Amino acid sequence: MTPRNRFRWRVMRVLALCRWLRGGTVRALRLGAAAASSAPPSQDSVTVEVLDHLERLALVDFRDAEGVERLREAVRFAERLREVNTEGIEPLDSVLEDRCLYLREDDVTEGNCTAELLKNAREKVEEYFVAPPGNIPLPELEERDTFLKGS
Amino acid sequence: MESLGVAAKWRRPGVRCGAGTGREDGRSGVRRRGVGRHAARFSAPAALKEGQITPTELCQRCLALVRSTQFLNAYITVAEETALKQAEESEKRYQRGQPLGELDGIPIAVKDNFNTAGIETTCASNMLKGYISPYNATVVQKLLDQGAVLLGKTNLDEFAMGSGSTDGVFGPVRNPWSYSRQYKEKSIPRSDSEPENSNWVIAGGSSGGSAAAVSAFTCFAALGSDTGGSTRNPAAHCGVVGLKPTYGLISRHGLIPLVNSMDVPGILTRCVDDAAVVLGSLAGHDPKDSTTVQDIFQPFALPTLTDVSKLSIGIPKEYHVPGLSSEILAVWSKAADLFKNAGAKVVEVSLPHTHYSIVCYHVLCTAEVASNMARFDGLEYGHRSDMSKSTESMYAATRREGFSDVVRGRILSGNYFLLKQNYEDYFVKAQKVRRLIANDFVKVFGSGIDILLTPITLSDAIPYVEFIKEDNRTRSTQDDILTQAANMAGLPAVNVPTALSERGLPIGLQFIGRSFQEKQLLTVAKWFEKQVQFPMIQLEEVKKHDDGVLQHQKSASFS
Numbered sequence: 236m237t238p239r240n241r242f243r244w245r246v247m248r249v250l251a252l253c254r255w256l257r258g259g260t261v262r263a264l265r266l267g268a269a270a271a272s273s274a275p276p277s278q279d280s281v282t283v284e285v286l287d288h289l290e291r292l293a294l295v296d297f298r299d300a301e302g303v304e305r306l307r308e309a310v311r312f313a314e315r316l317r318e319v320n321t322e323g324i325e326p327l328d329s330v331l332e333d334r335c336l337y338l339r340e341d342d343v344t345e346g347n348c349t350a351e352l353l354k355n356a357r358e359k360v361e362e363y364f365v366a367p368p369g370n371i372p373l374p375e376l377e378e379r380d381t382f383l384k385g386s
Numbered sequence: 387m388e389s390l391g392v393a394a395k396w397r398r399p400g401v402r403c404g405a406g407t408g409r410e411d412g413r414s415g416v417r418r419r420g421v422g423r424h425a426a427r428f429s430a431p432a433a434l435k436e437g438q439i440t441p442t443e444l445c446q447r448c449l450a451l452v453r454s455t456q457f458l459n460a461y462i463t464v465a466e467e468t469a470l471k472q473a474e475e476s477e478k479r480y481q482r483g484q485p486l487g488e489l490d491g492i493p494i495a496v497k498d499n500f501n502t503a504g505i506e507t508t509c510a511s512n513m514l515k516g517y518i519s520p521y522n523a524t525v526v527q528k529l530l531d532q533g534a535v536l537l538g539k540t541n542l543d544e545f546a547m548g549s550g551s552t553d554g555v556f557g558p559v560r561n562p563w564s565y566s567r568q569y570k571e572k573s574i575p576r577s578d579s580e581p582e583n584s585n586w587v588i589a590g591g592s593s594g595g596s597a598a599a600v601s602a603f604t605c606f607a608a609l610g611s612d613t614g615g616s617t618r619n620p621a622a623h624c625g626v627v628g629l630k631p632t633y634g635l636i637s638r639h640g641l642i643p644l645v646n647s648m649d650v651p652g653i654l655t656r657c658v659d660d661a662a663v664v665l666g667s668l669a670g671h672d673p674k675d676s677t678t679v680q681d682i683f684q685p686f687a688l689p690t691l692t693d694v695s696k697l698s699i700g701i702p703k704e705y706h707v708p709g710l711s712s713e714i715l716a717v718w719s720k721a722a723d724l725f726k727n728a729g730a731k732v733v734e735v736s737l738p739h740t741h742y743s744i745v746c747y748h749v750l751c752t753a754e755v756a757s758n759m760a761r762f763d764g765l766e767y768g769h770r771s772d773m774s775k776s777t778e779s780m781y782a783a784t785r786r787e788g789f790s791d792v793v794r795g796r797i798l799s800g801n802y803f804l805l806k807q808n809y810e811d812y813f814v815k816a817q818k819v820r821r822l823i824a825n826d827f828v829k830v831f832g833s834g835i836d837i838l839l840t841p842i843t844l845s846d847a848i849p850y851v852e853f854i855k856e857d858n859r860t861r862s863t864q865d866d867i868l869t870q871a872a873n874m875a876g877l878p879a880v881n882v883p884t885a886l887s888e889r890g891l892p893i894g895l896q897f898i899g900r901s902f903q904e905k906q907l908l909t910v911a912k913w914f915e916k917q918v919q920f921p922m923i924q925l926e927e928v929k930k931h932d933d934g935v936l937q938h939q940k941s942a943s944f945s
Contacts, residue, residue, distance in 0.1 A: 295782070295785045296786055301791075302795065306795070308859070309859065313745060313803065316815050316819060326821065328647065328817065366777050367777050
């Protein structure tokens with residue numbers, strides 16, 4: 236090999252090595268990220284705090300241990316989603332996403348049905364639905380009548 | 387077709403036709419359907435038009451059948467008075483020679499999660515017991531505008547959550563086939579073989595009531611809803627045609643929503659032609675539902691296909707799931723051969739993300755349910771608790787008293803997946819997986835496949851006592867596996883009853899078509915229906931009454 240060719244060969248080798256390293260680094264980074272997101276949450280993610288928080292948000296209660304176990308099962312089942320590679324995929328909100336949403340003309344076409352709508356309400360006064368006092372938060376865990384109390 | 391195995395021997399359904407002669411076509415072992423004294427199919431519109439029977443008589447006979455099949459628990463509310471009134475109006479129109487259309491005077495039933503003005507709508511839940519809607523759902527209104535006679539509201543799983551129609555507050559629905567001669571003949575003989583026995587099988591869900599109502603001849607068509615297979619699953623178990631139209635074709639206004647991005651009203655009928663007629667009257671843009679497409683819909687009559695050689699049928703190999711019974715596999719395989727022998731191109735295809743679709747559905751469904759169930763707070767309608775310390779505690783108490791365990795479980799799971807810390811990992815991730823699933827279908831249909839042929843259930847209907855051994859979520863996960871991918875992608879799909887199992891119960895197969903290509907889908911389904919000649923149910927209990935009427939009714943369709 237001539238010195239010139241030898242030099243060229245060395246350069247090519249170095250360049251190839253750099254490319255490999257770069258790819259490897261990015262691969263390593265990707266793997267790291269994937270590993271981080273694919274690590275299943277420990278059972279600690281379904282803590283009493285989370286359960287209490289869910290009861291407040293949903294305003295339904297876990298009636299018993301079975302209810303809590305059902306949630307844990309559901310979460311365990313959903314973990315399988317992590318196995319799917321969704322890199323570069325956009326979330327799908329609606330199968331009709333390629334179409335424009337229909338907008339009506341801003342004309343009043345129906346209404347004036349107050350009496351009908353009030354028929355189904357249990358507590359009403361004149362044309363108002365009656366609600367108990369608002370701005371009172373749900374009692375804390377210890378004061379609430381819930382299965383989670385004392386967990 | 388390795389994955390389907392060798393085609394099994396075609397099982398001849400063990401039907402002995404009531405009073406008729408059943409001839410066998412020696413060529414392919416397909417049994418010719420004998421209909422007893424009436425060789426031609428009873429066509430209700432034709433009969434009504436010619437005055438062979440009046441709408442009132444038809445309505446009364448159907449109501450009598452509803453009464454005599456009460457043990458099926460298919461109906462929650464039977465609207466006798468209004469039905470008879472509607473029938474009388476229809477009769478007047480026929481006398482004037484001005485029927486509104488093919489559906490004029492035809493008795494139908496509607497699943498109890500569609501709003502019907504003046505008739506209780508409960509969704510089989512304590513939350514809506516006693517709720518009388520002030521308006522009709524668009525699909526109900528369209529049927530009534532065509533002159534159809536609304537017999538009543540059918541039973542379902544609570545808020546359409548479930549796959550057996552066993553979890554509503556009004557009790558489970560019994561599959562009419564549990565009381566068929568076909569099933570009884572194959573059952574292990576018992577000394578006390580009364581229907582009240584625990585031998586009866588589930589109707590499937592969640593539109594089990596609608597499927598049972600159609601299967602037991604109490605009505606000619608019924609509306610169901612389909613979110614994850616809720617129309618096709620009971621259709622398969624009850625041996626009727628169950629159509630899930632394309633998302634966006636039929637209005638959801640008035641359908642109490644479960645999953646807004648997947649729900650569609652479903653159509654249950656006894657034959658494919660009837661499904662096309664009902665579809666024709668329901669489809670089309672509705673200004674009240676912004677998720678309906680604005681394309682003009684042309685109702686169609688189904689052509690009779692004679693040449694299938696231009697068809698390309700896809701067999702997705704991932705649908706050969708673990709747990710699929712060998713019977714269903716054999717029927718599926720036989721169906722594929724049927725198409726091949728008729729000259730169609732039958733190709734094995736791949737939908738690689740099928741295994742993840744049930745997980746994806748689980749997350750998206752519970753998330754949307756959590757949102758949709760938030761409207762039930764007792765303030766404007768529905769059950770309201772007596773607790774009045776604060777709005778929050780009143781809402782909590784109302785929801786505690788009104789919802790069953792199943793519903794509460796889904797709401798809580800959904801809220802968990804939507805928590806800030808979980809949103810990306812679960813909800814958004816599921817939405818991405820949904821796109822992958824939808825793209826799978828796009829790829830397959832883009833490669834020249836016209837229709838997909840798949841199984842629809844893992845086995846024939848199982849006895850109720852077996853079904854309740856597992857909880858609702860487990861059952862839904864098992865039973866929705868073959869049906870809900872079509873909901874994810876918004877594609878039309880139809881169940882066609884194909885054969886009877888060894889236990890004498892219906893087995894159906896599913897055809898999935900391209901978006902908005904219901905005509906092609908139903909044309910192929912109709913051809914297949916004609917080939918397989920699914921036997922008629924021989925309902926033993928009902929046979930005790932008015933034999934003449936029954937024979938006349940049994941072969942009934944309205945097309």
